[in-house]
Amino acid sequence: MYWQDPAVHALLAAFQHIRSYEDMRRFLADLLSEGEIGLLAKRFQAADMLNEGIPYARIARETGLSSATIAKVARKLSEGEGGLLLALMRVAPLPPHRGNKSNRA
Numbered sequence: 001m002y003w004q005d006p007a008v009h010a011l012l013a014a015f016q017h018i019r020s021y022e023d024m025r026r027f028l029a030d031l032l033s034e035g036e037i038g039l040l041a042k043r044f045q046a047a048d049m050l051n052e053g054i055p056y057a058r059i060a061r062e063t064g065l066s067s068a069t070i071a072k073v074a075r076k077l078s079e080g081e082g083g084l085l086l087a088l089m090r091v092a093p094l095p096p097h098r099g100n101k102s103n104r105a
Contacts, residue, residue, distance in 0.1 A: 046073045047084050 002008055018024045028037055042063045049059045056070050063070075076084050 043069070043073050044084075044087075046070050047077055048088055050074050050077055051085070051088055 014027070018027055032040075042065055046059050046063050046065055046069070049062070050070070050073060056067050059065065059070050060067055065073075073084075
């Protein structure tokens with residue numbers, strides 16, 4: 001699996017050691033294309049909208065993502081490793097994910 005790749009370990013270590021918003025912005029600007037950054041941002045936006053219970057059609061309209069991509073993001077929210085939901089919770093206080101009545105704070 002790709003998580004065992006030494007290059008992936010180095011990338012994760014690089015992310016882990018970035019300490020400021022500006023340093024992260026500069027790192028991503030150098031590492032990724034504008035299109036790649038935009039796509040990641042749209043996927044994160046879709047995850048936030050899904051977490052708020054917003055319908056796929058509205059998410060597609062507002063982000064420009066395909067319904068297939070939105071479905072992939074939805075699967076990661078419900079069946080993934082929890083990292084995406086954790087990031088959403090850390091960025092801003094969000095309502096509980098549909099079907100999850102626990103207090104995630």
